[in-house]
Amino acid sequence: MTNSDLVSIITPFKNSSKFLEECLRSIINQSYKSWELIMIDDYSNDNSFDIANKIAENDKRIKLYKNKGxxxxxxxxxxxxKKCSGNYITRMDSDDIMHEDKIKELLNSLKKKGKGYVSTSKVKYFSKKGVGLGYKKYENWLNKMMEYNDNYDHIYKECVIPSPNWMIHIDDLLNCSAFDLDIYPEDYDLVFRFYKNNIKIIPSQKTLHKWRDYPVRTSRTDSNYADNSFLDLKLKYFIELNYDTNKMLVIWGAGRRGKFLAKKLSALEIDFVWVCNNPNKIDQIIYNKQLKNIEFLNRLKNYQSIITVANDKSQLLINEFFKSKGLIKMKDYYFFC
Incomplete structure (x- = not known):
């Protein structure tokens, strides 16, 4: 083993005193030992820094810094x-737990492939009060993609790589300009950058990360992680990476998400057709656009669709509709939820 095998783990933390020690013990107990832990205190006002500092005093691999403000x-x-010394970079959230072989497994997968790849694995949510149905559904969805290795086929639905459960060569991370702009949700933005730069995903079938859920988790309470932030990001990257200006853009669905995207597209002066199957909304004019029924699509010869209908059964029917017309997912139509 050479220093080129060093793994740098980045762990930001803020007011994590309740869970921080358990998180750090899971890192210290890794079967793979050649790592450094870069901890950044983001202006905590509890005793998180003291907990981290006490543990760091007994392990020189742990390096502790503070955000200025x-x-x-x-x-x-x-x-x-900026503080990382390793050739391989991963992120860890301060309230989660690593499987003891996580670093070893992700690194071995990555080294077999080399640059141009990011390794990840299945995850498991846990909570003292029980995991909610929404989080359980997200966990199952993520893990199913790991089995089929088709993460990018679903990238406009949700973040397809768990934020604290990836590893990548530092050159690839820097080439993606990771974290260079203040764009939230930052984990989703990073995955879009992987997608943009053709970073291929290596999925492990092992569950290597335990993801803690609790009422004041940042993703639950911070407005940067509200649904509209996700929609903003999806639309930004769709226009940049997948939007075909030679095709008429279609928005399918007139619920909250459909209205949000319609308003954004209108502001961007991007023309679109808006369709839905709700008889109470058909022919209504919203944001200067008249909603059409689904049959209107038969008049269009060359179009590209964004689907904002969330119901699982409806999505299956929509998928079959497009397939019957010979249209291709992630080229001709995109599910945004």
Whole structure:
């Protein structure tokens, strides 16, 4: 083993005193020992820093820094990346738990392939009060993609790589300009950058990360992780990476998400057709667009669709509709939820 095998783990933390020690013990107990832990305190006002500092005093692999001011997690990740010495980079959330072989497994997968890849694995949510149905559904969805290795086919639905459960060569991370802009949700933005730069995903079938859920988890309470932030990001990357200006754009669905995207597209002066199957909304004019029924699509010869209908059964029917017309997912139509 050479120093080129060093893994740098970036862990931002803020007011994590309740869970921080358990998180750090799971890192210290890794079967793979050649790692450094870069911890960034993002202006905690509890005793998180003291907990981290006490443990760091007994393990020189742990390096502790402070954000200058309450700047947020992206600034912490940016600072952490600058402090990394390893050729391989991963992120760990301060309230989660690593499987003892996580670093070893992700690194071995990555080294077999080389640059141009990111390794990840299945995850498991846990909570003292029980995991909610939404989080359980997300866990199952993520893990199913690991089995089929088709993560990018679903990238406009949700973040297809768990935020604290990836490893990548530092050159690839820097080539993706990771954390260079204050764009939230930062984990989803990073995965879109992987997608943009053709970073291929290596999925492990092992469950290597335990993801803690609790009422005041940042993703639950911070407005940067509200649904509209996700929609903004999806639309941004769709226009940049997949939008075909030679085709008429279609928005399918007139619920909250459909209205949000319609308003954004109107502001961007991007023309589109808006369809839905709700008889109470058909022919209504919203944002200067008249909603059409689904049959209107038969008049269009060359179009590209964004689907904002969330119901699982409806999505299956929509998928069959497009397939019957010979249209291709992630080229002619995209599910945004």
């Amino acid at each position: 309450n700047k947020g997690i992206i600034h912490s990740l940016r600072l952490g990346l």
